[in-house]
Amino acid sequence: xxxxxxxxxxxxxxxxxxxxxxxxxxxxxxxxxxxxxxxxxxxxxxxxxxxxxxxxxxxxxxxxxxxxxxxxxxxxxxxxxxxxxxxxxxxxxxxxxxxxxxxxxxxxxxxxxxxxxxxxxxxxxxxxxxxxxxxxxxxxxxxxxxxxxxxxxxxxxxxxxxxxxxxxxxxxxxxxxxxxxxxxxxxxxxxxxxxxxxxxxxxxxxxxxxxxxxxxxxxxxxxxxxxxxxxxxxxxxxxxxxxxxxxxxxxxxxxxxxxxxxxxxxxxxxxxxxxxxxxxxxxxxxxxxxxxxxxxxxxxxxxxxxxxxxxxxxxxxxxxxxxxxxxxxxxxxxxxxxxxxxxxxxxxxxxxxxxxxxxxxxxxxxxxxxxxxxxxxxxxxxxxxxxxxxxxxxxxxxxxxxxxxxxxxxxxxxxxxxxxxxxxxxxxxxxxxxxxxxxxxxx
Amino acid sequence: xxxxxxxxxxxxxxxxxxxxxxxxxxxxxxxxxxxxxxxxxxxxxxxxxxxxxxxxxxxxxxxxxxxxxxxxxxxxxxxxxxxxxxxxxxxxxxxxxxxxxxxxxxxxxxxxxxxxxxxxxxxxxxxxxxxxxxxxxxxxxxxxxxxxxxxxxxxxxxxxxxxxxxxxxxxxxxxxxxxxxxxxxxxxxxxxxxxxxxxxxxxxxxxxxxxxxxxxxxxxxxxxxxxxxxxxxxxxxxxxxxxxxxxxxxxxxxxxxxxxxxxxxxxxxxxxxxxxxxxxxxxxxxxxxxxxxxxxxxxxxxxxxxxxxxxxxxxxxxxxxxxxxxxxxxxxxxxxxxxxxxxxxxxxxxxxxxxxxxxxxxxxxxxxxxxxxxxxxxxxxxxxxxxxxxxxxxxxxxxxxxxxxxxxxxxxxxxxxxxxxxxxxxxxxxxxxxxxxxxxxxx
Numbered sequence: 075x076x077x078x079x080x081x082x083x084x085x086x087x088x089x090x091x092x093x094x095x096x097x098x099x100x101x102x103x104x105x106x107x108x109x110x111x112x113x114x115x116x117x118x119x120x121x122x123x124x125x126x127x128x129x130x131x132x133x134x135x136x137x138x139x140x141x142x143x144x145x146x147x148x149x150x151x152x153x154x155x156x157x158x159x160x161x162x163x164x165x166x167x168x169x170x171x172x173x174x175x176x177x178x179x180x181x182x183x184x185x186x187x188x189x190x191x192x193x194x195x196x197x198x199x200x201x202x203x204x205x206x207x208x209x210x211x212x213x214x215x216x217x218x219x220x221x222x223x224x225x226x227x228x229x230x231x232x233x234x235x236x237x238x239x240x241x242x243x244x245x246x247x248x249x250x251x252x253x254x255x256x257x258x259x260x261x262x263x264x265x266x267x268x269x270x271x272x273x274x275x276x277x278x279x280x281x282x283x284x285x286x287x288x289x290x291x292x293x294x295x296x297x298x299x300x301x302x303x304x305x306x307x308x309x310x311x312x313x314x315x316x317x318x319x320x321x322x323x324x325x326x327x328x329x330x331x332x333x334x335x336x337x338x339x340x341x342x343x344x345x346x347x348x349x350x351x352x353x354x355x356x357x358x359x360x361x362x363x364x365x366x367x368x369x370x371x372x373x374x375x376x377x378x379x380x381x382x383x384x385x386x387x388x389x390x391x392x393x394x395x396x397x398x399x400x401x402x403x404x405x406x407x408x409x410x411x412x413x414x415x416x417x418x419x420x421x422x423x424x425x426x427x428x429x430x431x432x433x434x435x436x437x438x439x440x441x442x443x444x445x446x447x448x449x450x451x452x453x454x455x456x457x458x459x460x461x462x463x464x465x466x467x468x469x470x471x472x473x474x475x476x477x478x479x480x481x482x483x484x485x486x487x488x489x490x491x492x493x494x495x496x497x498x499x500x501x502x503x504x505x506x507x508x509x510x511x512x513x514x515x516x517x
Numbered sequence: 518x519x520x521x522x523x524x525x526x527x528x529x530x531x532x533x534x535x536x537x538x539x540x541x542x543x544x545x546x547x548x549x550x551x552x553x554x555x556x557x558x559x560x561x562x563x564x565x566x567x568x569x570x571x572x573x574x575x576x577x578x579x580x581x582x583x584x585x586x587x588x589x590x591x592x593x594x595x596x597x598x599x600x601x602x603x604x605x606x607x608x609x610x611x612x613x614x615x616x617x618x619x620x621x622x623x624x625x626x627x628x629x630x631x632x633x634x635x636x637x638x639x640x641x642x643x644x645x646x647x648x649x650x651x652x653x654x655x656x657x658x659x660x661x662x663x664x665x666x667x668x669x670x671x672x673x674x675x676x677x678x679x680x681x682x683x684x685x686x687x688x689x690x691x692x693x694x695x696x697x698x699x700x701x702x703x704x705x706x707x708x709x710x711x712x713x714x715x716x717x718x719x720x721x722x723x724x725x726x727x728x729x730x731x732x733x734x735x736x737x738x739x740x741x742x743x744x745x746x747x748x749x750x751x752x753x754x755x756x757x758x759x760x761x762x763x764x765x766x767x768x769x770x771x772x773x774x775x776x777x778x779x780x781x782x783x784x785x786x787x788x789x790x791x792x793x794x795x796x797x798x799x800x801x802x803x804x805x806x807x808x809x810x811x812x813x814x815x816x817x818x819x820x821x822x823x824x825x826x827x828x829x830x831x832x833x834x835x836x837x838x839x840x841x842x843x844x845x846x847x848x849x850x851x852x853x854x855x856x857x858x859x860x861x862x863x864x865x866x867x868x869x870x871x872x873x874x875x876x877x878x879x880x881x882x883x884x885x886x887x888x889x890x891x892x893x894x895x896x897x898x899x900x901x902x903x904x905x906x907x908x909x910x911x912x913x914x915x916x917x918x919x920x921x922x923x924x925x926x927x928x929x930x931x932x933x934x935x936x937x938x939x940x941x942x943x944x945x946x947x948x949x950x951x952x953x954x955x956x957x958x959x960x
Binding site for chain 2: 134137138139141142143144145147148149150152153179306307365366367368369370371372392393394395403406407409410411412413414415416417419420421422423424425461462463464469470473474475476477478479480481506509510513514517
């Protein structure tokens with residue numbers, strides 16, 4: 075198919091009147107400064123599809139249902155108890171239905187690839203399914219159903235805390251040993267479409283020992299390797315008690331952290347840890363909306379960006395699913411804390427700095443090609459609609475999308491398929507119905 | 518007309534199967550536990566329409582266009598320069614067109630009344646229009662055009678800083694003396710529909726002296742009186758340099774602050790100031806999205822709520838227009854700062870605490886009846902749609918709306934007029950066109 079964009083963000087910058095020919099899931103030809111031809115789909119401002127580097131799709135099912143306070147103080151840890159209760163009852167069918175809904179909403183938000191950090195492997199009683207990859211299979215099926223590209227990140231989870239402490243009852247669906255995990259990765263490789271990737275995710279320093287993490291990194295070289303780290307102050311304190319080092323310092327000292335690593339959250343960092351992550355070329359996986367929702371704390375974005383740190387955005391708990399909103403929440407957390415404006419920009423556009431920085435970093439973390447509108451690149455495209463018709467061909471487009479009121483995602487092409495039209499995924503109705511049924515049975 | 522709600526929030530709590538008869542702009546009859554009748558409009562969860570206690574409608578016109586950083590540090594004060602440039606070119610026609618767009622979007626967001634803090638009175642050269650109330654007239658016309666109820670708050674602006682300092686060139690369209698201002702209030706009274714109110718807004722301690730503020734309060738007793746206060750640290754420091762007191766302490770000591778007063782922002786407060794505002798029964802006008810965008814700082818919500826403080830929400834700069842989003846941003850600012858969850862709730866629902874608290878406080882600040890679904894009340898109603906069909910009849914509805922992904926505003930009735938249907942204002946298309954034309958001429 076062909077589309078004609080009033081403005082588009084090309085590798086060399088914004089251009090007007092850009093005609094794109096899509097074929098075989100890729101962009102075949104890009105021509106700027108040319109009028110539309112009959113049959114072209116007419117679009118507003120077209121940008122590359124964005125990567126969502128951290129999702130727990132099933133958590134979409136209880137979006138907005140953990141915002142009540144019990145008799146005591148509320149925290150990440152009380153939230154986690156509620157999340158476990160939901161997780162323990164999830165069937166494979168519900169997993170697929172809810173993941174498909176989350177992926178529909180991600181595509182509608184402008185995400186064309188998701189990194190699914192997947193830890194719900196086993197039956198509710200903790201035993202393996204007949205097919206041990208049953209639950210991963212459901213994630214691949216949801217990706218196929220919706221058209222989103224998938225970087226599947228099966229989680230290795232062995233322990234309940236530093237030490238290591240034994241895992242708790244609520245964690246029984248997550249647990250594996252190295253051999254069982256290796257078989258899972260192999261099974262996932264067999265399910266991957268051409269555009270998909272399979273990485274690995276030792277859950278955290280709480281759930282995997284340093285020996286296990288380094289063994290996994292050696293066993294699966296070159297794959298995306300993600301782990302949660304330094305999200306909560308409690309975790310930093312537990313790590314200090316365990317080894318007299320903070321989590322990120324401990325990891326950088328002992329693990330072969332490099333560009334294929336993604337440190338999810340990394341909220342609580344010293345200046346030396348900031349510099350250390352940047353020097354290794356690893357990506358920090360920021361999930362600003364979830365981090366606000368869970369009361370994690372404020373990421374030191376200014377020093378991290380000044381050090382040349384790489385970052386991407388994830389929707390994590392999927393309490394909301396919005397690419398623009400993640401960028402906005404990160405910048406707003408900085409503004410509230412530092413009482414100044416445009417803190418994530420050196421100079422120029424804050425929206426562009428955040429969206430394009432996260433596009434590059436997210437793709438790196440997910441083992442995917444850098445998002446770009448160029449011949450030969452995957453045809454992952456997002457068209458923004460501007461009812462005000464300001465017809466801008468510069469970074470104000472991204473500022474207005476991230477911070478403003480006007481621009482919305484009108485169309486999305488995922489591997490060349492026109493899956494979002496007029497803001498709605500083409501399979502939305504059926505997928506919402508199935509997810510609603512699954513959620514009503516769980517809540 | 519009649520509508521039937523699957524669930525509705527009545528004064529005594531959530532009820533199922535609620536039938537509402539609307540007549541003459543009011544709710545005529547409320548019947549719970551009754552099936553729908555032929556011809557009833559079928560709605561999901563119905564809540565009272567919400568008050569938006571602080572808007573500068575024209576600022577909607579440059580939403581998202583101030584998110585770039587120049588060579589130096591960026592702050593509220595650099596933003597204000599950009600805002601002044603936009604303000605200086607605004608025609609009366611553009612004022613009406615952009616205000617109408619903002620009010621359409623407010624109704625679509627669930628706001629059925631707006632407090633318009635209106636300071637753009639004069640011609641671009643600072644001289645009066647032939648009708649000195651020309652610009653206020655445009656605000657009333659925009660409210661009429663869209664159906665939103667208006668509490669008009671003409672601004673008294675005399676000075677450029679504490680001392681007082683003379684006003685600057687960029688402020689020439691705002692300035693008035695007490696006599697001119699009194700004539701403006703009188704003219705506004707003549708334009709008000711039955712549901713409208715006219716209050717007054719001495720802009721801030723920077724723009725009006727304490728003598729002027731108290732003179733205005735005495736000249737117009739009983740009307741809503743709004744002023745900006747303690748938004749920026751610089752303002753607190755300037756006030757300390759001027760009178761050796763912080764702004765709120767200075768105001769509480771010398772002005773007859775009471776329940777009809779609304780202190781906009783009041784971001785930077787000592788514990789004594791928190792208690793002082795609460796004791797006077799005044800409302801704090803929180804604008805969490807704008808306060809994040811402008812880098813104002815984090816409001817001390819926990820101690821203020823613990824002291825029994827009253828609050829409402831305003832969309833202020835209208836960089837975004839969302840009732841749910843203002844509540845969410847306030848709670849998230851607290852969570853990020855305090856690293857805990859559900860901080861604005863004592864116990865129970867955070868969404869309900871914020872939405873219903875802001876509904877009561879906002880109505881008080883705007884001189885309007887308390888929002889409620891009861892016979893005799895204004896027929897200002899918001900119907901939320903839940904594609905997941907969870908069919909809840911409790912405060913989870915408000916949690917899900919504020920924090921979650923599912924609930925959206927489907928229908929809004931403003932004084933009994935069904936102005937928002939399927940999420941869109943009935944006059945949206947024409948109003949967007951007019952506003953777009955006005956903005957294209959200004960940007």
